[in-house]
Amino acid sequence: MISAVSAPDPDVYLMLRVRDGDEDCFGVLLDKHRNSLVHFLYRMVQDQPVSEELAQEVFLRIYRSRASYEPTARFTTWMFRIATHLALNWLRDQKNARSEERLDEQWEVADRKPSVEQRMVYQARLQEIRDAIASLPDKQRAAVLMHKYQEMEYSQIALVLESSESAVKSLLFRAYETLRARLAHMVTGGTR
Amino acid sequence: MNCPLLSEQTSDVLLDYSAGRLDAARATTLQKHVLVCDACSAFxxxxxxxxxxxxxxxAPxxxxxxxxxxxxxxxxxxxxxxxxxxxxxxxxxxxFVYDHKSQKSQMEIxxxxxxxxxxQLLRQFDVARAL
Incomplete structure (x- = not known):
């Protein structure tokens, strides 16, 4: 697994400092990775409060195991492995429970207030995307989110999912095949 | 229609190209291929x-x-x-405190x-002297 560390990882250095008792370095890691971690978990579980709770648990576990930390892989590989594990467990436990929609928050990033019609079209399209992602098997979903939004390489996704690179290629091929079938019409057919 | 690039183990090249993560040399080669391959073009x-x-x-x-x-x-x-x-x-x-205290009180007794x-001994001495 050490071979996965191709270049010196500054996060590993910070984590080693945390292991030696430097709490400030933990704060640096927290600030650096908080958003990407919460966003990944949000897209996995599709529930904002749950994604934040799970992200907190990830950081708590990292902090709790600081004394025994060994840099065998990139820090983010370790972090996303914990996150994926927690998310997959949560999804397994919540298989039949659908999360409440919280689409209002999505508009905070918009330049101007949309009309009611635009808002309805956007919500419908967004729901399609969420449904398409949610319809993927859990591991495919995790692989797509890490590939698309975290821009991870196949080798790192493989380490996070504890599978082979070849298995990740298969997961992504099948996942994108499903997404192309479900979402391809959106750009040509939709308006925003 | 079937292109060898469109398999589970080879489509990563197309996915990387689509994501803009392919290096320039490989991207150029792929672009040339896509021009003549309808299947890859559609993919x-x-x-x-x-x-x-x-x-x-x-994400919010x-x-x-x-x-x-x-x-x-x-x-x-x-x-x-x-x-x-x-x-x-x-x-x-x-x-420790309790034990110490009980030891101390025993010593006092x-x-x-x-x-x-x-x-009592002194009193006995006094009585003996008086006699």
Whole structure:
């Protein structure tokens, strides 16, 4: 697994400092990775409060195991492995429970207030995307989110999912095949 | 229609190209191939639409209180893990103090008894001298 560390990882250095008792370095890691971690978990579980709770648990576990930390892989590989594990467990436990929609928050990033019609079209399209992602098997979903939004390489996704690179290629091929079938019409057919 | 690039183990090249993560040399080679391969061209067109759709899905901002809540939990867990140690230390301390106190009170009783014995002995001396 050490071979996965191709270049010196500054996060590993910070984590080693945390292991030696430097709490400030933990704060640096927290600030650096908080958003990407919460966003990944949000897209996995599709529930904002749950994604934040799970992200907190990830950081708590990292902090709790600081004394025994060994840099065998990139820090983010370790972090996303914990996150994926927690998310997959949560999804397994919540298989039949659908999360409440919280689409209002999505508009905070918009330049101007949309009309009611635009808002309805956007919500419908967004729901399609969420449904398409949610319809993927859990591991495919995790692989797509890490590939698309975290821009991870196949080798790192493989380490996070504890599978082979070849298995990740298969997961992504099948996942994108499903997404192309479900979402391809959106750009040509939709308006925003 | 079937292109060897469109398999589970080879389509990563197309996916990387679609994501703009292919190096320049490989991207140029692939572009030339796509010009003459309808299957890859269709794959890339479909994939571009998927990327565009996924790009519209923005995650909501993280709560402002995220860090504060996390540090509270960390402090609480540290405090919680320290409680059994502190409790054990307290029990040991109470035991020591109690034991020390009981030893001290036993010594005081012995001393009083010895003093009473001494007084009685002195009185006996006084009586003997008077006789």
């Amino acid at each position: 890339l067109a479909g994939q571009a639409e998927v990327w565009a759709a996924l790009d519209t899905w923005k 901002p993280v709560s402002i209180s995220f860090n504060r809540r996390l540090w509270q939990k960390l402090r609480f867990r540290i405090w919680k893990s320290a409680v059994p140690v502190a409790a054990a230390a307290l029990i040991i301390m109470i035991g 012995d001393q009083v008894e010895r003093t009473l014995d001494d007084i």
